[in-house]
Amino acid sequence: RKKIIITIDGWSSCGKSTVARQLAKELNYVYIDSGAMYRAITLYFLRNHIDWTDIREVREALSNIQLDFRFNEQSQQSEIFLNDENVEYVIRDLVIAEKVSEIAAIREVREYAVKQQQAMGKKKGIVMDGRDIGTVVFPDAELKIFMTADNAVRVERRFKELYAKNPNITIEEVKNNLEMRDYIDSNREVSPLRQAADALVLDNSNLTMEEQLNKALDWVSVKI
Numbered sequence: 001r002k003k004i005i006i007t008i009d010g011w012s013s014c015g016k017s018t019v020a021r022q023l024a025k026e027l028n029y030v031y032i033d034s035g036a037m038y039r040a041i042t043l044y045f046l047r048n049h050i051d052w053t054d055i056r057e058v059r060e061a062l063s064n065i066q067l068d069f070r071f072n073e074q075s076q077q078s079e080i081f082l083n084d085e086n087v088e089y090v091i092r093d094l095v096i097a098e099k100v101s102e103i104a105a106i107r108e109v110r111e112y113a114v115k116q117q118q119a120m121g122k123k124k125g126i127v128m129d130g131r132d133i134g135t136v137v138f139p140d141a142e143l144k145i146f147m148t149a150d151n152a153v154r155v156e157r158r159f160k161e162l163y164a165k166n167p168n169i170t171i172e173e174v175k176n177n178l179e180m181r182d183y184i185d186s187n188r189e190v191s192p193l194r195q196a197a198d199a200l201v202l203d204n205s206n207l208t209m210e211e212q213l214n215k216a217l218d219w220v221s222v223k224i
């Protein structure tokens with residue numbers, strides 16, 4: 001069967017990665033979480049006290065960053081490494097989420113990440129989720145999905161995830177963070193979050209995981 005590129009874009013905490021991961025597993029494709037790259041870059045900037053308003057500092061920092069995804073046999077998931085350190089867990093912290101959209105709006109940061117993302121799609125057979133994957137990274141992708149979900153559903157979902165790691169977190173913090181990221185992500189100058197003209201919309205507010213996957217698989221079946 002023909003191998004294709006599948007892009008999944010949408011608002012924060014819509015369940016993109018869950019669908020993307022399952023789809024990749026089902027099709028035996030590679031799954032790439034592009035947001036993890038922006039989060040890992042943010043982690044590096046914070047740890048190294050990079051002044052990201054200074055473009056020379058940004059360029060210098062990026063030249064010292066090596067990102068790669070490695071498949072973990074145990075968890076059966078691909079995990080991101082920042083300069084050989086597994087940072088898959090730490091990048092999910094709210095401290096990172098508070099700054100990531102600001103850093104992901106920097107042109108040089110996007111160019112750095114997009115170039116690597118495009119290289120990963122060379123052989124096709126890939127599912128990538130993010131904000132600009134169907135519009136900028138792979139504008140010719142065979143299948144583009146745009147995911148949405150009710151705000152309340154999204155806040156609740158992300159709150160549960162973060163609360164499991166840190167019981168001090170409040171629902172307001174999570175809600176404010178999602179609203180802030182969506183605002184910055186959809187209003188930035190460089191490749192803002194947009195639904196591609198040829199994207200199919202998947203609203204998962206009232207769908208079970210299985211229903212979402214089946215819908216996506218139906219869409220895939222007419223493309224391969």
Ligand code: C5P
Nearest residue numbers: 034035038100101104130131132181185
């Ligand atoms: O997908 P996730 O929520 O982990 O992404 C974290 C942040 O990274 C987003 O809020 C957005 O600012 C940025 N991002 C992006 N472009 C992508 C993926 C993520 O700007 N393709």
